[in-house]
Amino acid sequence: MRPDSLGFCRQLFVRHLRCGVRRVEEVFNSLVFFLMVVTLFPLGIGPDSNTLRELSPGIFWVVALLSALSVSGRLFSADFEDGSLEQLAVSGHPLGLCAMAEVLAHWVLSGLTLVVAAPVFALMLNMVPAAIPTLMLSLVLGTLCLSLLGGIGAALTVGVRRGALLLSLVMIPLTVPVLIFGTSAVGEAAIGYDPSRWIALMGAFAAMGLLLAPLAIGAGLRISLEQ
Amino acid sequence: MTGVETPLLSLREVAVTRGYRALLAGINLDIKPGELWQLTGPNGSGKTSLLRAIAGLIRVGVSGTIDRPETLLFQGHAPGIKGLLTPLENLQSHPGGLIEVESDRVREALAAVGLLRCLDTPVMRLSAGQQRRVGLARLWLSRSSLWLLDEPFTAIDRQGTTLLEDKLRSHCERGGAVVFTSHQDGKFGANLNQLELADYAAR
């Protein structure tokens, strides 16, 4: 940790956002992917709006989880290939903290855009409109959790060939609490209960993730650079 | 160069193994300010591994002690440059060691490597040689005294090679030290120290 480490991380955050904005089609691609998968569900289970309404929290969160994991595979791969990661590792700044700048930028680009688009998808799945604010709130926290977990997975698999599938394999079991908290919150809001305990649990999970993920991500990236 | 100067970098009984396969053993080396070192050896002799071990990137399978300065400049095979950003943005927000990021200084450095006309072109539209030069511009901005360069002369034209050689020499004259790997023999003459890694191959 050097005195200018936080400023350095702010620069990295901006750098990553700038790269993301210049490749904005990737953000759109993941939203289109989401849209397509959401479309597959009515085709698969039938158009009955009551069934869809009942299943919508689960469907939404499963798709969100899968799309979050599939995009987090890209989190460090460019940095790994173009040598930026080595530069970060020798910079003398804590690698985990540097990586958090990128994870947070990634979350802004992938997670928060999903939050903004969520009401449209929710209405397509016939979700109870009253549950939509809860859905969005739970998604803000949930996508943060998923970005942090995805960051850990990405850090561990970035140096490995065909790491994308491996990342999902390794991280899906760890995302189970996020799925349960998210679907329970939205599900309870849909039947008129107070979902705040689930949101609080998700918040606690996110807070713990923010504390511990930098350690795991930093260690993971150093291990990946050993190759 | 007096003999009593403290070395910038010192290696004591350093051995490198990769995946239970012993690569190098028994390396003792002191690099003092002003020295220019080339790591030579056939392919697979561990040049890159040793350089990465010196930089602290490889720790697993490295034994012995390596005393390195707190900050150093490392340039690997990949330049650490983002294709989506312009050379200016790249260096100003650069993930790197101790480097200067003031706009004027970055412009000067890019001018020194002959990229003044491409300041605002995304790096991915530049040629391979130009992209390497963006990475090398970091040498002009570095405030670290120890430079570790992995194959710095690849994909660079003759004029660029001369430029780089001059830069390395002047860095050493100002009390820095350079360790680089290369297949080619540069025009460094008597100032160049060589470490032949084939001599340290582990049995």
Add this chain to the structure above:
Amino acid sequence: MWKIIHKFGSPPWFFRFATKAVQWLLPLMLIALAVGCVWGLLYAPPDFRQGNSYRIIFIHVPAAVVALAGYYVMAFAGLVSLVWKIKMADVAMRAVAPVGAALTFVALVTGAIWGKPTWGAWWVWDARITSMLILLFLYVGVVALFEAYENPEVAAKACAVLSLVGTVNIPIIYKSVDWWYSLHQPASIKFTGESAIDASMLYPLLVNIGAFYLLFAVVVMMNMRATLLETHTNAAWLREAVD
């Protein structure tokens, strides 16, 4: 304490220790397993509700208990490997993962077989079974990550980080699966709780849990010895120890 850690960290010492330990523990394990199984499967009284079908718990419960403990053993080895950089800890991690996965698998299969007469279905999304399945996924992830790396030393470090992340997460996963289950399934399906278990059933169960711990220790040590044989083929101490 340090002396012990360093002794275990030295491959020659560990190899000799494991060879001896397996010699003693293997017969002990076989006896315990035989006693536990014969006692449990033949002499323990039948359950008043489930009849004889409950007897599968003498395999199911020990496998499940040791499988979960195995994950913590693996994570502890990972911590030792990351903090003290002891190579034997890497070897231990690598040895534990497949054994733990196999025990989890046994627990799941016996759970399914038990489920058929008890619930009338091979697979029920019961909280405990679901948690077991997720534990299996966690093990599979560690094994897959290990296999993906080319350099086994680096692979061990990566798996160490992953298993530590898993360790932090396991209590949360278990708790959240519990909540999930109680949310969706009002507590109508409940089988005889372990708290109500009679001593005549408990003792053979405890014997078998002990036997499974021994089984785990023996298999892991044999596995570690195999890894050492593979990676130190040319070492002089190994030739000496084998001859």
